[in-house]
Amino acid sequence: MRRAVLVGAAGFVGARVHAALVRDGWDVDPVDRAACADGDVPSAVAAALASPADAVLCCAGATTGAPDALERANADLPAALAAVVASAAGVEPGSVPRSVPRSVPRFVHVGSAAEYGAACGERPCTEDDPPAPLSDYGRSKAAGTARVLATLPDAVVLRATTVIGPGGRGFLATLCRQIAAAPPDGVVHVGPLDAARDLLDVDDLAAAVVAAAHPDGSGAARGVLNVGTGVAVPLSALVARVRAVTGFRGAVVPDAPAPATSAQVRTQCSDTTRITHALGWTPRIPLDATIRRTWLWSTAP
Template sequence: LCAALREAAPSARLVHLGSAAEYGPGVRDTAVTESAATSPLTPYGATKLAGTVTVTTSGLDAVVLRVGNPVGPGAPSTGLPGRIAGLLREAGTDPDAVIRLGDLSAYRDFVDVRDAARAAAVAATTPGPLPRVLNIGGGKAVPVRDLVCGLARVAGFRGRIEENGGGSARSGEVSWQCSDITAAGEALGWRPELTLDDSLAALWTATTGSGPTPRGEGEPTP
């Protein structure tokens, strides 16, 4: 298959989207580099790592972009940002609404989906050889609680958010996730341009078809 691909598109570069989940648990206050050991904890992370190994050993002109936690318009309902957006849409502006969630104390490296798409486009068109693997993320660890409260603020949510401390096993085992994106800057000239607030506003607009609530209105009660 790889030989056929090389013959069919000798000048094309394959850009494979990997995941920060390939690294597994992070070390608090440490941004992981591409040379770090991989130890995925979930089938998703293991599958992504298998794809990375296949691509990096293919002999093709290829690069793997290990994307952090994408957020923004089009977020699926199976992921945390999309799920929270759906719950907030259902709750509306009811001051008596209560949204019960698990433990939100984990830290994640969020990156806007539009920044990730731009990284893929740049990686596909940058001349010359590239490193086999590049981290694509926001470059900083953000409490998941900040994402939830920020989205609630954008939605104008007036109710209460409760954490029951349960959460998922994955969140408990991977309490810290942060990617060092220095190499992507050097190889691609890429840096994230959109903030988490930009991502949340765009996610909410895509979820409801309406604009964000002006800042200061509808502050959620933790």
């Protein structure tokens, strides 16, 4: 049985990755900061690697907080984990073995399309586009990607677009919760709806993590791989689809303040040609299905 050490197993993405790994027949050793002595995740991973592992997966991170907190969660932690993997396998940090020894676990880190910022304009971003993050979050994620690949050049960084689904905290989940709390003919206040985003179901991202972790068939995959749908959905269209799924008859008024980066990045979507060729991964879950699941989650007792 394949074995994975999963960091961030209790989080929004990590919990779905855990479930996907189990369905795929993996033995999963979950590591979460809350369960570690003094929050020392790298030491917990080093202890877990005392037994052979096929993959170390980093799904931990933070989306909000002060710049130094984001740097610790999104750059320092994955860099430390990459160093632990290199040390446990006896690999010189920064080196690329001609053939990766079977003792070297596959290291997969979940990055973010926020690393691109507004670099791509209206077109889909490719992995060859240089990072140009505009937010503290994006800068911390870009730093994490750079430091991971500097330590383990054979690592895989999955640069995910806007991740949505049950348990999320972004625009879709917030809108569903607002509608659930409002009267049927009430008013819901949201931010501006003129941006467009590549909306990725969290279970599609989990499937990409599992595909990247596989020791079989993923040997050609390394470096940054975009994970998304390749389609930028206008937030106004997303609201219309949410209304259709939920049956909400009230008003959705875009008069709330916008996040700072939303005004700077009007359109974000990613080209996923490379991950399809490398891993055979494509998104499979329709947007309306994700909306339906998120709505059911938001209305659950």
